[in-house]
Amino acid sequence: MEMPLVTIAIPTHNRADSYLRDALRCAVEQTYARLDILVADNASTDGTAELVSRLRDPRVRYLRHDVAIRPNDNFNFCIAQARGEYLLLLLDDEQVDRDFVATCLDAVGGRSGIGLIRTGLRTIDGNGIVIGECPNEAAGLPIGDLFLAWFEGRTSLYLCNTLFSTRALRASGGLRSRHCLFQDVMAQVRVARASGRADVEAIKATTRSHPGQFTYSAKVREWAEDAIDLLRLMCDAAPERREAIRVKGGRFFATVSYSRANAIRAPLARLEAYLLVYRLFGYRHLPPLRVVLSATALYRVARDLKRRLKGQPRWAAAG
Structure with a gap:
């Protein structure tokens, strides 16, 4: 053959x-x-x-x-x-x-x-x-x-x-x-x-994964809308698991969308993006605290200090 x-x-x-x-x-x-x-x-x-x-x-x-x-x-x-x-x-x-x-x-x-x-x-x-x-x-x-x-x-x-x-x-x-x-x-x-x-x-x-790979800040709505469309497609593809996919997928995609919003440096604009994601996902999923904190300057300073103390490179995920 x-x-x-x-x-x-x-x-x-x-x-x-x-x-x-x-x-x-x-x-x-x-x-x-x-x-x-x-x-x-x-x-x-x-x-x-x-x-x-x-x-x-x-x-x-x-x-x-x-x-x-x-x-x-x-x-x-x-x-x-x-x-x-x-x-x-x-x-x-x-x-x-x-x-x-x-x-x-x-x-x-x-x-x-x-x-x-x-x-x-x-x-x-x-x-x-x-x-x-x-x-x-x-x-x-x-x-x-x-x-x-x-x-x-x-x-x-x-x-x-x-x-x-x-x-x-x-x-x-x-x-x-x-x-x-x-x-x-x-x-x-x-x-x-x-x-x-x-x-x-x-x-x-x-x-x-490298800097400049995506332009998250300009596309929070677009990322969220595409994610919602994908979630619906997944639910339709597996009707026997629809409820589990809807619940776990909703949380997953909302978190992804909140992470995209974190690329917005202006605090007020970032808050508006969080509210947009919250609304688009049906007011079901609040932004995880770790996601919100990760967008703050204090968090980034603390994270970098922790990495230096552990001898980790800058890309290493914070524990």
């Missing part, structure tokens, strides 16, 4: 001199042989084209937009251009282990048509230092319990640790949501519900 062709699509913009090199390297160094590697350049003005051309790898395709489009439109462009039966959407600041694709396909015996295959995830900072690890503890769980496991921090829903069935992803409408903020998770919910999934416990993918 011939193994499926797998597309690794890397949407990128102006990262030739930073993270794109690592994303390309982990793609071309995969132990799995049947690869189609697509670089979708969103009108970069740096040396992206030259960097890709130096690979001299016949599996690599380079497609460039002369005029910049929205990042999510570039993601869907990748989906449309994929040639493989399976697709990994690898953001240009993320990475996968050399055996990511092989491990995913081994988990399903090389079969095509599985909606998505997911692994565990590690998180690194801007300097490549590991700051968190999350094995995928959702193996064998029904879809509703998968959502609950995510709320509890026992699994991670990211693009880089998910191998999609290209056909199933296209049939679900690709990456789409009201504000293009939780569109990746919505796609996973739709595909898993319609076409099933497989899970790998081992950590085989890497996402990156």
